[in-house]
Amino acid sequence: MDKLALVLCCMPLAALDAEAPAVVPLLVAVIAACLGEVVPPRRRAWPSIAYAVAAVFAQALLPFLPLAAYDLARPSGHDASAAEPARSLPRPAARALMCAAPIAVAATGGSTSPLACGLSVGLCLAAALMAARTRDVEVQRSANHRQRDALREQALSLAEKNRDLLDRRVWEIRVAVLEERSRIARSIHDDVGHLLTRAVLQAQAQQVLHAADPAVADAFAQLGGTLNEALDTVRASVHDLHDEGVDLGAQVRAVADESPCPVDATVQVEDAPIPIAGCLLAVTREALSNVARHSDATRVELSLLEHPGFWRLSITDNGSATAAGASARGAGSTAGGAAPGASAGLGLISMEERVRALGGTFSAGPAPGGGFTVFASIPKEGARA
Numbered sequence: 156m157d158k159l160a161l162v163l164c165c166m167p168l169a170a171l172d173a174e175a176p177a178v179v180p181l182l183v184a185v186i187a188a189c190l191g192e193v194v195p196p197r198r199r200a201w202p203s204i205a206y207a208v209a210a211v212f213a214q215a216l217l218p219f220l221p222l223a224a225y226d227l228a229r230p231s232g233h234d235a236s237a238a239e240p241a242r243s244l245p246r247p248a249a250r251a252l253m254c255a256a257p258i259a260v261a262a263t264g265g266s267t268s269p270l271a272c273g274l275s276v277g278l279c280l281a282a283a284l285m286a287a288r289t290r291d292v293e294v295q296r297s298a299n300h301r302q303r304d305a306l307r308e309q310a311l312s313l314a315e316k317n318r319d320l321l322d323r324r325v326w327e328i329r330v331a332v333l334e335e336r337s338r339i340a341r342s343i344h345d346d347v348g349h350l351l352t353r354a355v356l357q358a359q360a361q362q363v364l365h366a367a368d369p370a371v372a373d374a375f376a377q378l379g380g381t382l383n384e385a386l387d388t389v390r391a392s393v394h395d396l397h398d399e400g401v402d403l404g405a406q407v408r409a410v411a412d413e414s415p416c417p418v419d420a421t422v423q424v425e426d427a428p429i430p431i432a433g434c435l436l437a438v439t440r441e442a443l444s445n446v447a448r449h450s451d452a453t454r455v456e457l458s459l460l461e462h463p464g465f466w467r468l469s470i471t472d473n474g475s476a477t478a479a480g481a482s483a484r485g486a487g488s489t490a491g492g493a494a495p496g497a498s499a500g501l502g503l504i505s506m507e508e509r510v511r512a513l514g515g516t517f518s519a520g521p522a523p524g525g526g527f528t529v530f531a532s533i534p535k536e537g538a539r540a
Contacts, residue, residue, distance in 0.1 A: 506531070
């Protein structure tokens, strides 16, 4: 838009000289101005410099010198830095004054009227001011875009953190609910179940004591039956509460969150049977405990996935190979990944026995990329068996 405005201002200036063919100089000036837009920024001034030099010898080009002054006043690639190298071209404002040389030559020769020369110089100065203003606008626009991108990135980061906090709060509430259900089940089992069992025994004792009185014995027998029915109902309720109090995914996340070593947990599992959930949860606890006690790892990757036919658990740390061997020896693994001659202990052996008891496969040892890996896979057919 700036160059179009300059062209419209230069047209009346070209009309002051009746002998100057305005079409050819206009085309040459437009071509030079277009080249200034398409060439790289470091070469932006070259077409304008060539146009200004040509105007010294072809004074018909003088009316359109403000277009050249505009491109000369625009910063090039050298001007992007705060301090321009000394070997580079003069600064943009100084380069714009190069357009005054052809005007001065024309004024000295008397081939152009003083009014046209004055107007040309004024338009060149105006072009330099327009270029400076455009540069300020571009810089401000670029700063606004960077600030907008930074704010958008910050907003996305905050949104992601909020989602993580919400997810964390959901599973923390879920874990708290499960723990409360387990506590209630234990309380009912230990307190109410004990009292009902004692009442059943007392009813049976009274039934034996009053065996000579059939009516009383029958009454105690009915009471004992009622108490037995109540005890069976309490036991069923306790088992239901205990079964509902086991959420494998939530409890694995809770164990990972309590680990001293940071854990990247990927948990994608639905409700699992009690034996499967207990086994995988115990393996997770023991593996993370081994990392904390025997490894120099700074990060652990935990993956618990449910596939159509099996559950898969993988725990890998980024510890060194030396620490991985020490971890295997300290845990007492007899798995294929353990170092030869490692002493048999209870850590990984217990995990392997738990998994194999459910028909699964277990392995533990140094990972190919470094660190230590514990892997367990339990088929769903084994859980149903």
